[in-house]
Amino acid sequence: MIEAKSKAFRITASLALSVLALLYLVPVALILMNSLKKKLYLTADQAFNLPDSDSFAGLDNYTGGIAKTDFWSAVGYSVTVTVLSVGVIVLCCGMTAWYIARVKSKFTSLLYYMFVFSMVVPFQMVMFTMASITNRLHLDNPIGIAVMYLGFGAGLSVFVFVGFIRTVPISLEEAAMMDGASAWQVYFRVIFPVIRPTAITVAILNTMWIWNDYLLPQLTIGGRYNTIPVAVQGILSGTYGDRDLGAMMAVLAVAVVPIIAFYLVLQRYIINGVVAGAVKG
Amino acid sequence: MRVSKFISRWFAVFALPTLTAFSLAFIVPFVLGLVLSFCKFTTVLNAKFIGTANYGKIFTADSSFPHALGLTVLFALASVASVNGIAFVLALLLTRGLAGTNALRTVFFMPNLIGGIVLGYIWQQLLNGLLAPFDKTVQTSVGDGFWGMVVVFNWQMIGYMMIIYIAGIQNVSGDVLEAASIDGAGYFTTVFKILLPNLVPSITICTFLTLSQSFKMFDQNLSLTAGQPGGATKLLALDIYDTFYNMGPAMRGVGQAKAVVFFVFVGVVAFLQLRATRSKEVEG
Known part of the structure; x- marks a missing residue:
């Protein structure tokens, strides 16, 4: 930290940054504003006009427009898929990371490097074969997709968990083991409370990814169980439903507002989690 | 190593579930993908080995791959430079004890939580509104689409990188900065002579993240330009997707071969970056 001393500089810099911050909010504000306009007033050349008595639609786009798009069921599927998958990931990956961090063998280090390797591989490399396996194993539903x-x-x-577990002194486990606890008890009573902050990081990183993920659900459960990104792509690219611009704006608004609310409430955890994930990745 | 032995008996409970899912979602699809890139197929069950013919079709004159590759490299260069430059300046300004620092940080990071598809459509509205007086949309020309994607990527990533730079700057020891100021070093001297050398790890992480994210960008490309006009703004990931799903099942082998080449590019970039990080860490 180098505190700025000149008062003129402090004021100018604060002002300039505030203007930039307002500009940063323009895209979202524009969508919210336009979601209140009638669909005939949503052409590109009128995008920046404030709603007036002719164009103001109230909440019609939300109450009427969205209903025609089946978007509300997409919200339900997104919640189901995200909550279930993140839960399974935090539970299983924490346990696996503990196994890898504590069992020293060629096999566990091979596993570790395979997990690291998988982070580098672009999704396109495996998308076709993965989608095919998902279908053949009948995992192509909002529950089965959690496996994928x-x-x-x-x-x-696993990478983030292992990084943290390696810093936890093994004496904790040794003591619990001497007391006759089973591995199951050692993990859930001794280790998990210690790695809770990392579990929160992992949960946040995965929530951000899965909630926003488009290609995996599109290729596996798309069409039958659309998540929000899949539904938005379908509605906004005009592949299904009539092109109701008012409904489109309302759909975008509904897709964005919960994320911003989630962010404002959990801001500190999210920013810390992202930094922790990035520094380790 | 008693703990090690104690846990290792519990393999089926602790490691097997993740390992099974990892095999189904990654290991098997990856190996199968490699094999299929040498085959003619429409589903994974009717593959016929045809050698390297799929790879031969990637770099022919009528293939869209070379153009997509060139565009992706340009996109990555423009994005890495702009995102990191702006994020670094913001991080410098937001570590000087200015009024409203926390609120500003919150605003700049916010777009990073919005997914690529939604982000692309939000910006499509804004950009088309701005281009309307010129009778254009963001899908009219390659230039508009390209810079549109760079702007969207910047909006999404600047806050994220800014946060990492801020964390880096806050880690630089106060004693060193104080010593510099006692020695009469000005602000810019301090930034270039003291902060920058200490921020090499942050710079490496941010460059790597922006590089790999821009190289793999798909969602924002699909929603903002959809490759328009005429496929000219397709980046690599979208080009591969289209080869698989929009050019008929006969092209799937070529799509898989493109995906393997894509993987090799991304892998090489990641490997070089990792080596650079390692050597810098030794110096530091």
């Missing part, structure tokens, strides 16, 4: 998310999320999640 566990498989894909394991790379980063």
